[in-house]
Amino acid sequence: MRKKINPSIFWAILAAVLYAASVPASKLLLQEVPPTMMAALLYLGAGIGMFLLGLVRKRLIKRPFKQHFARNDLPYTIGMIILDIAAPILLMIGLAKTTSANASLLNSFEIVATSVIALVVFKEVISRRLWLAIGLITLSSILLSFEDYGALHFSIGSIYVLLACICWGFENNCTRMISQRDPLEIVIIKGFGSGLGALVIAFTVGEQLPSYEYIPLVLLLGFVSYGLSIFFYVYAQRKLGASKTSACYAVTPFIGTALSFLIFRDLPSILFYLALAVMLLATYLTSTDNAGQIDG
Numbered sequence: 001m002r003k004k005i006n007p008s009i010f011w012a013i014l015a016a017v018l019y020a021a022s023v024p025a026s027k028l029l030l031q032e033v034p035p036t037m038m039a040a041l042l043y044l045g046a047g048i049g050m051f052l053l054g055l056v057r058k059r060l061i062k063r064p065f066k067q068h069f070a071r072n073d074l075p076y077t078i079g080m081i082i083l084d085i086a087a088p089i090l091l092m093i094g095l096a097k098t099t100s101a102n103a104s105l106l107n108s109f110e111i112v113a114t115s116v117i118a119l120v121v122f123k124e125v126i127s128r129r130l131w132l133a134i135g136l137i138t139l140s141s142i143l144l145s146f147e148d149y150g151a152l153h154f155s156i157g158s159i160y161v162l163l164a165c166i167c168w169g170f171e172n173n174c175t176r177m178i179s180q181r182d183p184l185e186i187v188i189i190k191g192f193g194s195g196l197g198a199l200v201i202a203f204t205v206g207e208q209l210p211s212y213e214y215i216p217l218v219l220l221l222g223f224v225s226y227g228l229s230i231f232f233y234v235y236a237q238r239k240l241g242a243s244k245t246s247a248c249y250a251v252t253p254f255i256g257t258a259l260s261f262l263i264f265r266d267l268p269s270i271l272f273y274l275a276l277a278v279m280l281l282a283t284y285l286t287s288t289d290n291a292g293q294i295d296g
Contacts, residue, residue: 050184094164101261
């Protein structure tokens with residue numbers, strides 16, 4: 001019997017596409033914006049943009065959204081905010097110290113971190129099919145790492161990116177625990193909570209606001225690549241769970257790397273296309289895996 005592709009896969013992949021664009025774009029903006037300030041403005045852009053979107057939704061949809069936050073969501077919400085302060089700061093510091101292509105490739109480690117944490121800490125069911133997909137993603141990431149011969153030499157920048165992926169792995173699982181709540185509320189809380197927290201840290205370490213012409217650009221990037229991306233990610237998590245939704249991010253390193261090639265004029269080698277074939281197989285396995293799907 002032919003397997004049907006879960007429609008939630010579309011939202012997860014759309015989230016990945018929107019996020020993938022942030023890495024090369026952030027690399028360009030880091031020439032004018034300090035890394036911690038960049039992280040703060042990205043999340044504030046997400047919070048402001050989604051808040052305005054919420055006002056529009058309120059005018060268009062009269063019936064209120066019933067699944068609001070409850071008291072027992074507080075530990076996961078606090079964990080989500082703290083991790084969302086740390087992760088983008090680590091990523092921006094790493095991105096400032098390594099190439100855009102390298103950061104895009106290393107971002108795929110978030111998939112592995114999310115899945116292992118989902119299994120060990122949150123006891124989420126991971127099927128053999130999904131483990132095979134995760135293994136293929138890891139293999140593809142290794143192949144991609146050899147794409148740029150100096151890419152995965154574990155410079156200080158690479159270590160910061162990997163630490164960001166681990167933080168997001170924990171954060172994805174915290175978000176999974178509250179994913180039945182209003183996705184718009186989740187993104188607004190993430191945006192303002194993490195953005196203001198990172199802003200305090202930025203001023204504490206002596207960073208200054210960038211030139212005013214760059215602030216709207218970073219806020220807009222945050223709204224699209226963080227706000228809308230997180231919204232679609234949370235929506236997909238309702239049905240897919242943390243590990244499977246994260247596995248759909250398999251497309252992220254390819255999009256980020258492809259954009260890096262276009263922006264920074266690097267050309268892919270034969271290993272890129274081999275890795276692409278492996279990643280496409282992994283994405284197919286992920287999209288047709290129904291084990292561990294959340295009901296309701």
